[in-house]
Amino acid sequence: xxxxxxxxxxxxxxxxxxxxxxxxxxxxxxxxxxxxxxxxxxxxxxxxxxxxxxxxxxxxxxxxxxxxxxxxxxxxxxxxxxxxxxxxxxxxxxxxxxxxxxxxxxxxxxxxxxxxxxxxxxxxxxxxxxxxxxxxxx
Amino acid sequence: xxxxxxxxxxxxxxxxxxxxxxxxxxxxxxxxxxxxxxxxxxxxxxxxxxxxxxxxxxxxxxxxxxxxxxxxxxxxxxxxxxxxxxxxxxxxxxxxxxxxxxxxxxxxxxxxxxxxxxxxxxxxxxxxxxxxxxxxxxxxxxxxxxxxxxxxxxxxxxxxxxxxxxxxxxxxxxxxxxxxxxxxxxxxxxxxxxxxxxxxxxxxxxxxxxxxxxxxxxxxxxxxxxxxxxxxxxxxxxxxxxxxxxxxxxxxxxxxxxxxxxxxxxxxxxxxxxxxxxxxxxxxxxxxxxxxxxxxxxxxxxxxxxxxxxxxxxxxxxx
Numbered sequence: 001x002x003x004x005x006x007x008x009x010x011x012x013x014x015x016x017x018x019x020x021x022x023x024x025x026x027x028x029x030x031x032x033x034x035x036x037x038x039x040x041x042x043x044x045x046x047x048x049x050x051x052x053x054x055x056x057x058x059x060x061x062x063x064x065x066x067x068x069x070x071x072x073x074x075x076x077x078x079x080x081x082x083x084x085x086x087x088x089x090x091x092x093x094x095x096x097x098x099x100x101x102x103x104x105x106x107x108x109x110x111x112x113x114x115x116x117x118x119x120x121x122x123x124x125x126x127x128x129x130x131x132x133x134x135x136x137x138x
Numbered sequence: 139x140x141x142x143x144x145x146x147x148x149x150x151x152x153x154x155x156x157x158x159x160x161x162x163x164x165x166x167x168x169x170x171x172x173x174x175x176x177x178x179x180x181x182x183x184x185x186x187x188x189x190x191x192x193x194x195x196x197x198x199x200x201x202x203x204x205x206x207x208x209x210x211x212x213x214x215x216x217x218x219x220x221x222x223x224x225x226x227x228x229x230x231x232x233x234x235x236x237x238x239x240x241x242x243x244x245x246x247x248x249x250x251x252x253x254x255x256x257x258x259x260x261x262x263x264x265x266x267x268x269x270x271x272x273x274x275x276x277x278x279x280x281x282x283x284x285x286x287x288x289x290x291x292x293x294x295x296x297x298x299x300x301x302x303x304x305x306x307x308x309x310x311x312x313x314x315x316x317x318x319x320x321x322x323x324x325x326x327x328x329x330x331x332x333x334x335x336x337x338x339x340x341x342x343x344x345x346x347x348x349x350x351x352x353x354x355x356x357x358x359x360x361x362x363x364x365x366x367x368x369x370x371x372x373x374x375x376x377x378x379x380x381x382x383x384x385x386x387x388x389x390x391x392x393x394x395x396x397x398x399x400x401x402x403x404x405x406x407x408x409x410x411x412x413x414x415x416x417x418x419x420x421x422x423x424x425x426x427x428x429x430x431x432x433x434x435x436x437x438x439x440x441x442x443x444x445x446x447x448x449x450x451x452x453x454x455x456x457x
Contacts, residue, residue, distance in 0.1 A: 055413070056413075056415070056417060057412050057413055057418050060412050060417060060418040060420075060421030060422060061424070072421055072425070072428060074420075110444070111443050112443050112447075113420065113442075113443030113444075113446045113447060114417075114420075114443075115416040115420050115450050115451065116416070117415055117416055118416075
């Protein structure tokens, strides 16, 4: 004698299928909806990065609405930088590439006006983490 | 190398004195504020008493003579006496009491930066710098003050009081820093659109460090060895920077803009606007009008990216 009668078994199975499908849908929806995740920089601290961006006065050339006084007009605005596909229009905007760019821009794009400012790799790492938080063009 | 104060230290504050005069001036501020506060509270208390419903009638004659005449006369005379006594202890102004071998420092205010000249009678050294006054700790220095265009005023709150700088007239400020450090100062007399961006730093150094600094500043500009700054020196001429700027040993006697002989050794550029490094130098050269609208320096025109970097590297190298 089976533990559950046939009609009851069918009901349980239907309930299980429905529940699983709902969970799957939720998981999928969570993937599409909400805030897209910013690129992660291992070992990079966005808060420190903002301090460094302020101290090095990147604002002398770049507009960064999040940094007080950063209203430069020499280079591109960095608002929304975290969403850009390319750094300086030619370099894929990936963490490792961005760190290398910040440390020595002319090495990656000869002819660029952006100088190497003597950043350490770690400083560039923090700055990269911060730059990826800038996701809203203003 | 002297460093800039960190964000937790006061940038520029009367309430954090670092010199004898500033100490006295700070004390004035506190005592006068305190006395004013006490008088205000006493008046408010009397007002409160007078508003009581069943207040006893007063003797007006007594209150007018006592509270209106005797008390203010006593209080104000006391404060005046105290402040006169303390004022007499300020460092005497004037160049007369300086030791004979002290370097003579003159500061000329311009729209909107400070030209600083040192003349060392002992060695005959003559140096020109900008937006930065380095002084030895614990020694009284006299700054001869003048202005080239309009009236300005020199104020370094942590060290001394204000002194106006008037075209065609030499005034002076005697000051002494008792602690090594970097003290920000600014123009304290409205002098045009960029008055707010007319700052300077007084850097108080240990006497040996000061001597080494003076020695270095007296040297002509070094010739760069690396290719990029060497190229930058050519760009300097291509962009006709020499029409306004002097680099001793390279091009002389143009004083419309700041002397750049050792610009890379200064804490900031643009009169307290930007920290000195190749990035800020490049940004400043490319577009000074965006950073300090109205400044007399025009933007470099038609300068390609690499040349801009080279010029910034050259100026950074001038230490």
